[in-house]
Amino acid sequence: MVRWEADASGRLREAAMQLYVERGFEQTTVAEIAKRAGLTARTFFRYFADKREVLFAGSADLQERLVRALEAAPDSASPMQAVAAALAVGATTLGQHHEHSRLRQSIINANADLQERELIKLASLAAALADGLRRRGVPEPDASLAAETGIVVLRVAFERWVGEPLGADLSQATAAALDRLGVVTSAR
Amino acid sequence: MVRWEADASGRLREAAMQLYVERGFEQTTVAEIAKRAGLTARTFFRYFADKREVLFAGSADLQERLVRALEAAPDSASPMQAVAAALAVGATTLGQHHEHSRLRQSIINANADLQERELIKLASLAAALADGLRRRGVPEPDASLAAETGIVVLRVAFERWVGEPLGADLSQATAAALDRLGVVTSAR
Numbered sequence: 001m002v003r004w005e006a007d008a009s010g011r012l013r014e015a016a017m018q019l020y021v022e023r024g025f026e027q028t029t030v031a032e033i034a035k036r037a038g039l040t041a042r043t044f045f046r047y048f049a050d051k052r053e054v055l056f057a058g059s060a061d062l063q064e065r066l067v068r069a070l071e072a073a074p075d076s077a078s079p080m081q082a083v084a085a086a087l088a089v090g091a092t093t094l095g096q097h098h099e100h101s102r103l104r105q106s107i108i109n110a111n112a113d114l115q116e117r118e119l120i121k122l123a124s125l126a127a128a129l130a131d132g133l134r135r136r137g138v139p140e141p142d143a144s145l146a147a148e149t150g151i152v153v154l155r156v157a158f159e160r161w162v163g164e165p166l167g168a169d170l171s172q173a174t175a176a177a178l179d180r181l182g183v184v185t186s187a188r
Numbered sequence: 189m190v191r192w193e194a195d196a197s198g199r200l201r202e203a204a205m206q207l208y209v210e211r212g213f214e215q216t217t218v219a220e221i222a223k224r225a226g227l228t229a230r231t232f233f234r235y236f237a238d239k240r241e242v243l244f245a246g247s248a249d250l251q252e253r254l255v256r257a258l259e260a261a262p263d264s265a266s267p268m269q270a271v272a273a274a275l276a277v278g279a280t281t282l283g284q285h286h287e288h289s290r291l292r293q294s295i296i297n298a299n300a301d302l303q304e305r306e307l308i309k310l311a312s313l314a315a316a317l318a319d320g321l322r323r324r325g326v327p328e329p330d331a332s333l334a335a336e337t338g339i340v341v342l343r344v345a346f347e348r349w350v351g352e353p354l355g356a357d358l359s360q361a362t363a364a365a366l367d368r369l370g371v372v373t374s375a376r
Contacts, residue, residue, distance in 0.1 A: 078376065081375070119304070141365050141368055145340065145372050152332075157329070159332075178376070180330055182374065184267055185369055185374070186374060
């Protein structure tokens, strides 16, 4: 019972994903998610602000990991090298559950509200990386350019990866996208 | 009277900006905007879906200009050169009214909903440029990387420019940011 309660958040996430896939995001209510998880709506709201947030529950943790990796980069690292270190950690974190990521992305792609929420989370991630670069002494506009470009790379790699056969490697896709960015931006 | 009616959209935009600055965006109603412009709320909704859209009235036109500039780039242009041509047109268009842009940006920066709307418009702009690049035969992920990175450059340059003394040149700021992008991404 204790373990059951302790994993309420995970069960709510799982129930929500199931229902979003079965019925669509719009057609699913918080009451239904809670019921499927064997919990109450009140418990739901203890963990999530609304039914959109269930899909973005990992984003604060992800942001913290990326910023820590950026901070841990050696002093000698260029802004883009520090961002690349953060992206590598992001790819490892996001790349663990291919099928889950696919389902989640298909739910987001089908709903304009969710796409907005995702844009906001990505903008927040980019802003956090730019902050981290400025704390490393990187001046503007370099800090913003490196951070925002890094998030573009991660998003483009992620979108390609969710469309690839199960078992594909997000770290590899991210490294490849970073290489292509170098090629594309050098041909000016 | 005809000329009066014909410029209803412009008058509504002007009245909205005044009220957003005087009272704040949240505290302003559509009825008040219409009244200040000497028009009715019904007329307002003939031009704008809601009071947020007044601030983004030029975005469809801007997108069209950027895509046309991208399409007009010579066949020999690299993806990033085609994007740079689009950004140059974007900077010329956006850079015409420094004080107005500043006011508008201060309104947007003070409101989370407006910031979301802006993120959506920028994502739409990037998607349109990526579409344009794919029509030019640019493969993925290069098309998305060049387009999204280009929009990052335009946004970073725009944000710096609105903070600069009146009369500063957005075209110059955009060209400078594009140069810095090249420097930043080459130090990988």
